[in-house]
Amino acid sequence: xxxxxxxxxxxxxxxxLAIFLTFILLPFFEMFMASLRPLEHLFRSPYQFWSDDFxxxxxxxxxxxxxxxxxxxxxxxYISFMVTGLTMIFVVPAAYAFAxxxxxxxxxxLGIFLGxxxxxxxVLLIPLYRVLRTLGLLNTYxxxxxxxxxxxxxxxxxxxxxxxxKIPRELEEAAFVxxxxxxxxxxxxxxxxxxxxxxxxxxxxxxxxxxQQFLFAITFNQTRELQxxxxxxxEFIGYQSVTWNxxxxxxxxxxxPVMIIFLFLQKxxxxxxxxxxxxx
Amino acid sequence: xxxxxLNAISKSFGSAKVLHDISLAIEDKEFVVFVxxxxxxxxxxxxxxxxxxxxxxxxxxxxxxxxxxxxxxxxGISMVFxxxxxxxxxxxxxxxxxxxRVQKLDAADMDSRVxxxxxxxxxxxxxxxxxxxxxxxxxxxxxxxxxxxxxPKVFLFDEPLSNLDAALRGDMRVELSQLHRELDATMVYVxxxxxxxxxxxxxxxxxxxxxVEQFGTPMELYHHPATKFVASFIGQPNMxxxxxxxxxxxxxxxxxxxxxxxxMALPVASSTVSMGDKVEVGIRPEHVNMGDSGLDISVNVLExxxxxxxxxxxxxxxxxxxxxxxxxxxxxxxxxxxLCVAPENCHVFDANxxxxxxxxxxxxxx
Ligand SMILES: Nc1ncnc2c1ncn2[C@@H]1O[C@H](COP(=O)(O)OP(=O)(O)O)[C@@H](O)[C@H]1O
Ligand SMILES: [Mg+2]
Numbered sequence: 302x303x304x305x306x307x308x309x310x311x312x313x314x315x316x317x318l319a320i321f322l323t324f325i326l327l328p329f330f331e332m333f334m335a336s337l338r339p340l341e342h343l344f345r346s347p348y349q350f351w352s353d354d355f356x357x358x359x360x361x362x363x364x365x366x367x368x369x370x371x372x373x374x375x376x377x378x379y380i381s382f383m384v385t386g387l388t389m390i391f392v393v394p395a396a397y398a399f400a401x402x403x404x405x406x407x408x409x410x411l412g413i414f415l416g417x418x419x420x421x422x423x424v425l426l427i428p429l430y431r432v433l434r435t436l437g438l439l440n441t442y443x444x445x446x447x448x449x450x451x452x453x454x455x456x457x458x459x460x461x462x463x464x465x466x467k468i469p470r471e472l473e474e475a476a477f478v479x480x481x482x483x484x485x486x487x488x489x490x491x492x493x494x495x496x497x498x499x500x501x502x503x504x505x506x507x508x509x510x511x512x513q514q515f516l517f518a519i520t521f522n523q524t525r526e527l528q529x530x531x532x533x534x535x536e537f538i539g540y541q542s543v544t545w546n547x548x549x550x551x552x553x554x555x556x557x558p559v560m561i562i563f564l565f566l567q568k569x570x571x572x573x574x575x576x577x578x579x580x581x
Numbered sequence: 582x583x584x585x586x587l588n589a590i591s592k593s594f595g596s597a598k599v600l601h602d603i604s605l606a607i608e609d610k611e612f613v614v615f616v617x618x619x620x621x622x623x624x625x626x627x628x629x630x631x632x633x634x635x636x637x638x639x640x641x642x643x644x645x646x647x648x649x650x651x652x653x654x655x656x657g658i659s660m661v662f663x664x665x666x667x668x669x670x671x672x673x674x675x676x677x678x679x680x681x682r683v684q685k686l687d688a689a690d691m692d693s694r695v696x697x698x699x700x701x702x703x704x705x706x707x708x709x710x711x712x713x714x715x716x717x718x719x720x721x722x723x724x725x726x727x728x729x730x731x732x733p734k735v736f737l738f739d740e741p742l743s744n745l746d747a748a749l750r751g752d753m754r755v756e757l758s759q760l761h762r763e764l765d766a767t768m769v770y771v772x773x774x775x776x777x778x779x780x781x782x783x784x785x786x787x788x789x790x791x792x793v794e795q796f797g798t799p800m801e802l803y804h805h806p807a808t809k810f811v812a813s814f815i816g817q818p819n820m821x822x823x824x825x826x827x828x829x830x831x832x833x834x835x836x837x838x839x840x841x842x843x844x845m846a847l848p849v850a851s852s853t854v855s856m857g858d859k860v861e862v863g864i865r866p867e868h869v870n871m872g873d874s875g876l877d878i879s880v881n882v883l884e885x886x887x888x889x890x891x892x893x894x895x896x897x898x899x900x901x902x903x904x905x906x907x908x909x910x911x912x913x914x915x916x917x918x919x920l921c922v923a924p925e926n927c928h929v930f931d932a933n934x935x936x937x938x939x940x941x942x943x944x945x946x947x
Contacts, residue, residue: 469664469666471662471663471664471666472666472668474633474660474662474666475660475662475666475727476679476683477633477653478631478632478633478653478654478658478659478660479653479654479659479679479680479683479727479731480652480653480654480680480683480684481679481683485683489668489679490668493670494668494669494670
């Protein structure tokens, strides 16, 4: 088999993984440590890795300091789910069309989508603001959902299209010969086979939605009750002091639900990323 | 069940013309095989009949009805694909039931039809499995099962056996012939394997470069190949083709001088050739015997198969020649050998590759 390595190679692989993981996980670890420290420890010099007065107090106190914290966490997840759901509704038929149908300007359109991906939302904030104001969507959930969906559709189409293209065409031709309509074939044949791909794309969109909501929230929304967590974290920055420990605790609690979802989806993610095994 | 008529079908992909003016009349309940080398347009023609591909021009008539623009289901065809095209996420039962679910057939009717198809194909105890859990031959049968539940008028098969190993292919050939008899349906079968064509077909269509070379029964093609292409495609081992020139013409046939100087008087239609024309003489390996006078061949390679000895060598100025001789014939590699061949067993092809019809050959056995 291909995956037989020498001892030395295995050591090398694990070393690389360790370095890589350190870079990714160290911030989380430091966040956690900071959330356990009493505030005054954070500024103490020299830096102390461990002390006896570590506690989970920040995890209790944060709900008092920022009373709407629960609401912010809910908003974050709600906005991300809405963005993901809406994006998938648009992406699935579009990606299928790009994967299977022939129509004028198909490649040009795909190219434009790729081009749009190059812009971040930040470049377009002012025009977007005007559009949302005209539509009367400022200071609503939609102000954060609609731009999110718009920016994630191109990525979603690109990801899902390449996945759908791997499904053998003969399966669809067989269904067509047996009288199935395109929609029936999509529902009964293509989408079930594309489930791992759909999950991968869904997760990618969810992450994207989670990451970009901050920008849209602070520019398009002034209603406190509607703010997502990243914007809500600003309330830990008080007039006199910043309660870093509580902020870190809140951030960790905020990403916890997402992490739990990922743990459950992990096996699909791995299956999806190694896909192409649809062909018998 | 129904007849299938193709009327001047042509097909181009962009500027590449892959089918040229193909007309065929296939009879009710006939098993017709399209055979030809890879890339000659067999699949394209089949897909046009199925309605998966649109002909550039021409008509498709099934059971007397013009279906050139009809949906596959309305044509009354069903198709078995080379890759089987089974739905990997559905059970065998659901795979077979798929066309019926599309039709929204009621559950009892559907179940009885699926069970019947499964019984015919010996899949009854496999119905709950997924295609991935089946062997190649079983998958093939599921694909056939899916095509028979709808009771189509015409069955289309695109190289259904090419993914199976040799032994299984032989078994499936027999099963398919049996199925044809049981279902009493019109079947069109595509293959590049002339053995499949010869063994299963009522009639064979030989395609070459998007044109029909010949349409006839297997024995017609064997005894009266219309062109050099058909002659060399049908029959195992392939027919020998020896360059020759016309040394004399009369009403009873032509006198040819083979490469190497051997002269033979062959009883073939002689009206289209004249003295000195270049022709090719076709001799099937199984039509030569060892003798005292005739063709001199120097043997290069000898394959003893038991029943026969396939002998490869050269005659004249290096023209390759193959002979199928008795299993224990006294032959050795590196030796010379004299072979005789009956003049009535020889084929003659003119410079265009068209045959001069043999006059003494067996008339058509049905
Ligand atoms: N969709 C297509 N687009 C362009 N050319 C095609 C297409 N399908 C088939 N061809 C060409 O048509 C010719 C016949 O193909 P095909 O019918 O698949 O041959 P066969 O089944 O006899 O091997 C080939 O030269 C092939 O390259
Ligand atoms: Mg083919």
